[in-house]
Amino acid sequence: MRKLESSVSQSVWQFITENKGGMARLLRLPAKVKARLFQQWGLAIFLAGFLLGRALIIGEIAPFVIPFIAVVYHLRRDKLFLASLSTLLGAASHELASPFKLLVTILFFIGLQKLLERWHKGAISYTPIAVFMAVLLVNLGFAYVKYWTGYTALMAAVEALLSLVLTLIFVQSVPLLTNRKRKAPLRNEELVCLVILLASLMTGTVGWMVIDISLEHVLSRYAILVFALAAGGAIGATVGVVTGIILSLANVEAMLEMSLLAFSGLLGGLLKEGKKIGVATGLLIGTLLMGLYLGETGLWSTFYESVVAIMLFFLTPKKVFMTISQYIPGTPEHAALEQEYMKRLRDVTAKKVEQFAELFQQLAKSFSHKPTEQDEERQRHVDLLLSQVTEHTCQVCFKKEQCWQGKFQDTYQLMGQVVDHMENHGELSGALRKEWNQYCMKAQKVMQLIGAELEKTKILLKYKQLCQESRRLVADQLSGVSRVMTNFAREIKREAENHQVQEQVVLDALEELGLSIRYVDIISLDEGNVEIELSLPLAYGREECEKIVAPLLSDLVGEPIMVDKEESVFATGGYCKVRLVSAKRFKVSIGVASAAKGGGLLSGDSFNTMAIGPAKYAVAIADGMGNGERAHQESRETLNLLQYILQSGIEETVAIKSINAILSLRSPEEVFSTLDLAVIDLHTAQTKFIKIGSTPSFIKRGDQCLSVAAHNLPIGILQDIDVDVVSEQLKAGDLLVMMTDGLFDAPRHIENKERWMRRLIAEIETNDPQEVADLLLEKVIRFSQGKILDDMTVVVAKVERHIPEWSTISLAHIPKLRSTKGELLAST
Numbered sequence: 001m002r003k004l005e006s007s008v009s010q011s012v013w014q015f016i017t018e019n020k021g022g023m024a025r026l027l028r029l030p031a032k033v034k035a036r037l038f039q040q041w042g043l044a045i046f047l048a049g050f051l052l053g054r055a056l057i058i059g060e061i062a063p064f065v066i067p068f069i070a071v072v073y074h075l076r077r078d079k080l081f082l083a084s085l086s087t088l089l090g091a092a093s094h095e096l097a098s099p100f101k102l103l104v105t106i107l108f109f110i111g112l113q114k115l116l117e118r119w120h121k122g123a124i125s126y127t128p129i130a131v132f133m134a135v136l137l138v139n140l141g142f143a144y145v146k147y148w149t150g151y152t153a154l155m156a157a158v159e160a161l162l163s164l165v166l167t168l169i170f171v172q173s174v175p176l177l178t179n180r181k182r183k184a185p186l187r188n189e190e191l192v193c194l195v196i197l198l199a200s201l202m203t204g205t206v207g208w209m210v211i212d213i214s215l216e217h218v219l220s221r222y223a224i225l226v227f228a229l230a231a232g233g234a235i236g237a238t239v240g241v242v243t244g245i246i247l248s249l250a251n252v253e254a255m256l257e258m259s260l261l262a263f264s265g266l267l268g269g270l271l272k273e274g275k276k277i278g279v280a281t282g283l284l285i286g287t288l289l290m291g292l293y294l295g296e297t298g299l300w301s302t303f304y305e306s307v308v309a310i311m312l313f314f315l316t317p318k319k320v321f322m323t324i325s326q327y328i329p330g331t332p333e334h335a336a337l338e339q340e341y342m343k344r345l346r347d348v349t350a351k352k353v354e355q356f357a358e359l360f361q362q363l364a365k366s367f368s369h370k371p372t373e374q375d376e377e378r379q380r381h382v383d384l385l386l387s388q389v390t391e392h393t394c395q396v397c398f399k400k401e402q403c404w405q406g407k408f409q410d411t412y413q414l415m416g417q418v419v420d421h422m423e424n425h426g427e428l429s430g431a432l433r434k435e436w437n438q439y440c441m442k443a444q445k446v447m448q449l450i451g452a453e454l455e456k457t458k459i460l461l462k463y464k465q466l467c468q469e470s471r472r473l474v475a476d477q478l479s480g481v482s483r484v485m486t487n488f489a490r491e492i493k494r495e496a497e498n499h500q501v502q503e504q505v506v507l508d509a510l511e512e513l514g515l516s517i518r519y520v521d522i523i524s525l526d527e528g529n530v531e532i533e534l535s536l537p538l539a540y541g542r543e544e545c546e547k548i549v550a551p552l553l554s555d556l557v558g559e560p561i562m563v564d565k566e567e568s569v570f571a572t573g574g575y576c577k578v579r580l581v582s583a584k585r586f587k588v589s590i591g592v593a594s595a596a597k598g599g600g601l602l603s604g605d606s607f608n609t610m611a612i613g614p615a616k617y618a619v620a621i622a623d624g625m626g627n628g629e630r631a632h633q634e635s636r637e638t639l640n641l642l643q644y645i646l647q648s649g650i651e652e653t654v655a656i657k658s659i660n661a662i663l664s665l666r667s668p669e670e671v672f673s674t675l676d677l678a679v680i681d682l683h684t685a686q687t688k689f690i691k692i693g694s695t696p697s698f699i700k701r702g703d704q705c706l707s708v709a710a711h712n713l714p715i716g717i718l719q720d721i722d723v724d725v726v727s728e729q730l731k732a733g734d735l736l737v738m739m740t741d742g743l744f745d746a747p748r749h750i751e752n753k754e755r756w757m758r759r760l761i762a763e764i765e766t767n768d769p770q771e772v773a774d775l776l777l778e779k780v781i782r783f784s785q786g787k788i789l790d791d792m793t794v795v796v797a798k799v800e801r802h803i804p805e806w807s808t809i810s811l812a813h814i815p816k817l818r819s820t821k822g823e824l825l826a827s828t
Helices: 002-027 031-040 043-054 065-075 077-092 099-118 124-146 150-178 188-203 215-231 233-250 252-270 272-291 295-315 318-326 332-367 374-392 400-406 408-425 430-439 443-495 500-512 544-557 628-647 652-666 753-762 769-783 820-827
Strands: 519-526 529-537 561-569 575-582 586-595 605-612 616-624 673-681 686-692 697-701 704-708 725-729 735-739 792-801
Touching (some): 043 065, 043 077, 043 188, 065 077, 065 099, 065 150, 077 099, 099 124, 124 150, 150 188, 188 215, 188 233, 215 233, 215 252, 215 295, 215 318, 233 252, 252 272, 272 295, 332 443, 374 408, 374 443, 400 408, 408 430, 408 443, 500 519, 500 544, 529 544, 544 561, 544 575, 586 616, 586 769, 605 628, 605 792, 616 628, 628 652, 628 673, 652 673, 673 735, 673 792, 697 753, 753 769, 769 792
Antiparallel strands (some): 519 529, 561 575, 586 792, 616 673, 686 725, 697 704, 697 735
């Protein structure tokens, strides 16, 4: 006996090794051939109908056929005859089935469905009721004709209820077999319905034996192997339980098969890391454990069934498992498919943004065309002016031919001199007037017309200049928007970067220190712009993030890391979501002091501090023209506009010009505002100063005091202004002092106010920004004998080097983590 079993095992293994390539090629049919067989010709519907026609529960209930016919009726009505024929053939092949009763039920259902359609109730939502009524009435009618008992009536009701439930299940599962393409992943309900359908199809193979090997057992174990490898242990166990229940309903002796399938599916899914060999090992272990209850004969029989299933499993191409995995949420293949879809979506979005950026850039070029040369433009206007003048004078003069034909060059030059002289001086000089009177008979009239035309020309040139300035402003704004959108497209593309390797390195390093981390998500690893999100259980005041996580990441990425945002969530057991970013090299602390004119409550000055992007900090002061509520409103609105425009990503000079255009065109009233802006780079402390009608700023560095000045008109006076940008390199410990003209011009009798203010600031001994602001305002008011003649505001910004609160945790002192930093840098 053992020799026979050994020879069978050897022959099975030999068959696998010799025929694996040929059978695999047989399974890998061309896509067009498979589409024509299963979609166009309906081979899948025929096979499914044949097996469902054979399927019976407890040997007398056949609830699978009518639900299948009902779904095909709605989804593939062109294959209704094929589906009906296949089910009748399947029923005829089974000794216990009743093909005639099945045919009557099919016809009765179709008639009932047609009747519902005439009543406008033919939607698929009414189909389960139609199936229930058709199965119940036909079964009750046959029971009444043959042999009426309470048991037969009960069985008729049970079959009708099962048919109703299976209709709801097949509605979700049959389209999965008939549709050619499906992009959405399977929901849990759809997955269970699909397994029920597959198990129902396997029920049609009950009783098929090949050399004492049950085909239903082979197919059920093959399905377990496929789903365990494709979806893991949870799905494998679910498929085993559902399949075992359905098969046990058809064959009570197969009750033990349910335990075998469930345990094998779970064990095989847990061993899926071992690929096909691991999953097959799980099935063999489950087979041997369950075979112990069957004795020696039953053990070898179920073992051979598992071997045949494993053989089919090894012959299945890898592409089949990957395709199934893509539609099951939670699998790596599905996650990769989702990431690929998101990457394509990001690429399409980035490309569209880049196209818009290019459009704005082209619009900017069209508005900023090169203007005509000034000499050419002036000569053209002179020629136009002379043509207008001569049309009303020379054309009606009897000496026209003498002047313009005989002496054209002399006449043209002399009239040009008259135009130039009147344009520059308003009237002709004595010599030129005498010469002109002697040359022209209508000298006075020509001079009057030239004067009138010059006024029109001046107005025209003024409008042209304003138009050119507006075009230049629009071009600058469009160019700024184009740069913002280009940067935005670059950010979108950068988000598509995959940092799975780096995330795993960080996760291993944190867990090695004993931290329980739920996940690590690396958004960016760019120098100076590191952004990492992670989740861990609630710290309850232990501050692991500031004391452990941030110092460890600082050593990992090679730059200081700080906690930017921390959010606690209690809904799912309590965990903390933390966002860590690059710590800036410098930090800024602010001190402000202000006083309204005459000691009032509302000052016309306003100030604002704002973060611009990840590594810039802006300090701004605006001084509205005049005092009181109106001036305060204008200055506050100027700063609000500035903040919105700067935070949108537009550079500083374009932002200032845009605000100037808005304020100058908004109202005909004379409402102006000065603006003092300083933008500090928190990585280098390089500072840009933009001053529009404002007073100088001062930099206090130890005992020295430096001044920063620029000369521009206040915002709102001209529609176009030239913005001067002054750059200064600040150092740690520097104090930046910015003030309005009310404070700077307070000492009326001092001639060199800038020098006086430098000395006043240098004499202040403290380095606290708020104290400096208070002392400076107090000194100026005391120097003015306590009088506040104008609104006064002073803002003091102290630039300091950022020092982390906790020291960096070096991985060199932890043996298991010494190579982690190198792995992270290498993967980056």
